[in-house]
Amino acid sequence: MSEIKPVSGDFEQQPLRTYAERAYLDYAMYVVLDRALPHVGDGLKPVQRRIVYAMSELGLSAASKHKKSARTVGDVIGKFHPHGDSACYEAMVLMAQPFSYRYPLVDGQGNFGSPDDPKSFAAMRYTESRLAPYAKTLLAELGQGTVEWVPNFDGTLKEPKLLPARLPNVLLNGGQGIAVGMATDIPPHNLREVVSACIRLLEAPKRTTVAELCEHVPAPDFPGGPEIVSSREDLLNLYETGSGGIRQRAKWEKEGEEVIVTALPHQVSPAKVLEQIAGQMQAKKLPWVTDLRDESDHEHPTRLVIVPRSNRVDVDQLMDHLFATTDLEKSARMNLNVIGLDGRPGVRNLKDLLVEWLEFRRRTVTRRLEFRLDQVVDRLHILDGLLIAYLNIDEVIHIIRTEDEPKPVLMERFGLTGTQAEAILELKLRHLAKLEEMKIQGEKDELEAERKQIEAILESPKKLTRLIRDELMEDAEKYGDERRSQLVERSAAQALKETDLVPSEPVTVVLSENGWVRAAKGHDTKPEELNYRAGDEFLAAARGRSTQTACFLDSNGRSYSLIAHELPSARSLGEPLTGRFSPKSDAVFKSVAIGAPEDRVLMASDAGYGFVTQLENLHTRQKAGKQMLTVPAGSDVLPIAPVTEDEEAVIVCATTEGYLLAYYLSEVPELAKGKGNKLINIPPKAKKAGEKMAGAIVIAAGEDCLVWAGQRYLRLGWADTENYWGERAQRGRKLPRGFQKVTRLSLAE
Structure with missing residues (x-):
């Protein structure tokens, strides 16, 4: 990195890269340390810490009256947090919402939002607030020399660097934040469970594992009380790594x-x-x-x-x-990323987090005891001086009355320090009674006992540990409650198939020549008699169930599908399939089929080729469809024909020039897609002359088929097909006169 070069008295020159790197790094560190991440000690971000401290300075304890939130926000941003009032107020509201915080820090009065819309709270000029009882665990030891004090933003006041939390608030209320390159998501936990884990660590800090801690803290405890349905293994892994997801269920x-x-x-x-x-x-x-x-x-x-x-x-x-x-079931993110005692952010597992907080608590209690010990020693020193004065009260009074400067005289006469002499000179006459001497002696005895007790605790790590444990248990008894989020291991929820959600009813799917589709209830509907749009008419129909998938085939041989119950009612004129699918511009919808996925159908082109396939092969979720039938150039697709499962089923093929061929269905191969095999032979000369396959259908024993020539038809029963019997791919035999210009084939109803 190049050095900064001075240009003049008030200016300096440096590379843009150097300036940008430094500026961005400063900004990133500010966001990480002073805005987004909580500290492991008190579990608060700077704005939250300043709000709690400012409210305590305003005397807004849990026993006081509520005060306008605007007053609190004004003090916070005016004295400690020079940022926007709306952001500050929103942070205060969050700490007052019982559905956001497991143990709210602020007791709000008025509209502080709702679970429907947490940000629907009233303006700060309408609401009132004070500290909640739980906030005392953060403030009770504030004036006892437990924390460092730093200047506020303009240097006119002092504010605590941290609050002396008596409980691991970082886990109890959790928190969320997004910094530069890192984020934190700490879910709330149950106070009694976390304290129990802390006591376990105090008793056996080295031997205790994360798995053993999870016996005390099995999972987060959310304020709304949803079920936690993650498995024990997942939860253990989550606490061992410090990150993961927690599945919750209503x-x-x-x-x-x-x-x-x-x-x-x-x-x-x-x-x-x-x-x-x-x-x-x-x-x-x-x-x-x-x-x-x-x-x-x-x-x-x-x-x-x-x-x-x-x-x-x-x-x-x-x-x-x-x-x-x-x-109703949702995963909550967990990422135990906090600022540690060394001032650095990092993701910690459950044990590391609690061990670090207990170290913070040990330091806090030690500082509190040392501060109190100093107070006790100073008071004992003064009491020693007062007792000397009482033992020589007449001489002390005489010196005070006769000497111009009694302080040095007293110090020399009785061997007093300046502090003791000053305390004697400040005594009021009412305190010269014999009873006061007894009170001083009693106070001295009490303080001597307290001094010995404090010194014993400070000299013994075990006694200090016992004191921390007792205070944790006391606070757990006072502020703890039962777990709200019960642990219930459940398998992952499965969405029902769409067909399972729809009642199974008979329907008739109707397709018009212009590609409009609709579904009529029942199988009694006569599609030809339905109303159609001007210039449109009936093309094809298929009968099935509302839970089955309807399949459509276009002139390019592409298939499209959707559940039958999604189709519009036959009471209307339907809707165009182009609104549901995206066929090519030259494609025209030609046929429709519906049935169970394992049902088989015959697909063919008028070039004389075809194959049998299962309906599930036509199913697709693609709006652009799925290529099923390969159609030779100059040819077109024929209507999809249902296939019966009768072993004696016969396929009947007919050409436009009146040739008809019948043979067993078993001769036709079953394919997933493709062009298929030749079903009936159309000689090259005939093809050039325009002859094509007019239709191909499958009939079972006892069924009849209709051979249509314009408006006329010829009925052929299963037994009648013997006259046209042959093998697959043969030419077939001519139909009687009058039926030698076949237009289509259909099954007789």
Whole structure:
């Protein structure tokens, strides 16, 4: 790095790269240390620490009256935190929200937001606040020499560098923050559990493992009380590494026929959950639910009502689907990244974090005891001087009355220090009574005992450890409560298939020549008699169930598919398939088929080629479709023909020039896609003359087929096909006169 070159008295010159690197590094360190990450000691970011301290300076303890939030914010930004008032107020509101903090630091009065919208709080001129009782654990030892004091931003005041937390607040309330190149996500934990883990570490700091600590702290404890459904192994790995994810699931119960959701995952909005469920209902993807209500109030902070369609609905299966498709189940990120005692940020596992906090607590208690010891020694020194004065009270009074400068005389006469002499001179006449001498002697005895006790603790690490443990247990008893988030190991939720959510009803899928589609309920509908748009008419129809997938084939041999229940009702004129799919510009929809995935169909082109395939091969989620049938140049696709599973099924093929051929279906190969094999022979000369295959269908024993020539048709039964029997790829035999210009084949109803 090049050196800075002075140019004149008030200017300096340096490379832009050097300046940019230094400026960015300074900014990054500021964001990391002074804005985004909490400190392991008190678990607070600077703005939170300053808010709590400023409120204590204003006398806003838990026993005082509430005061306008604007007053608190004004003091914070005016004395300690020179930033925006809105950001400061938002930080204070967060510490007052019982659904955000496990142990709130601020007791708010007024609108401090709701789980639906945590930022919907009222302006600071309307709300009032004071410190919550729990905040005493951060402030009780503040004036006892426990922390360092640093100048505020303008050097006119002092503020604590850290607060002397009596509990590991960094884990109890957690926190979130995004710095430069790093972030922190610390979920809240249960106070009693964390204190129990601390005591375990105090008793056996070296032998205790993270797994043993997890016996005391099995998982986070969220304020809203959702279930934690991560496995024990996942949670242990999370605490061993300091990062990972925690799966949470809403709590619910059945009340009559209704489902009542009583707790949601941490920081999940009830309104958003209802919106997600309602969206599925509107999209007809959740027919099992008929109604939703939000009955949350002060007595029931979370009460979402889900009304099933009937008592036949499997509620467990329904909720499993909702867990998989909505925020009723959500993962919370955990990243134990905090600023350590050395001032450096880092990700720590559970043991490292608690060990470091206990070291902070040990230092704090030691400083508190040393501070108190100094006070006791100073007071004992003064009491020794006062006792000398009482023993020689008449002489002391005489010196004070007769001497112009009694202080040095007293010091010389009785061997007093300046401090002792000053204390004697400041005595009031009322304190010269004999009773006061007894009080001083009693106070001296008490202080002597306290001094010995403090010195014994400071000289013995075991006694210091015992004191820390006793204070932790005392605070746990005072501020602790039961776990809210229960641990219930559950397998991952599985969303139901769309077909499982839809009632299975018979439908008839109707396709028009212009590519408009609709679905009529039942199989009694006559598609030819439906109304069509001007210039449009019936093309094809297929009968199936509403839960089955309808497959469409275009003139390029590409297939498209969607669930039948998604199709518009036949009461309307339908909707164009081009609105659902993206076929090529020259493609025209030609055919439709519907059935179970394992059902087989015959696919063919008018060039005389075709093959048998299963319907599932036509299924695709691509809007652009899937290439299924290879169509030779100049040819077109024929309607998809259903295939019967009858062993004696016969395939019937006919050409436009009246040649008909019948043979067993078993002669046709089954393929996944392609051009297929030759079904009927059309000689090259005939092809040049324009002859094509008019149709190919499959009939079973007992079924009839219709050979159409314009509006006329010839009925052929299964037995009648013997007259046209042959082998696959042969020419076939001529049909009777009048049916030698075949237009199509169909099954007789």
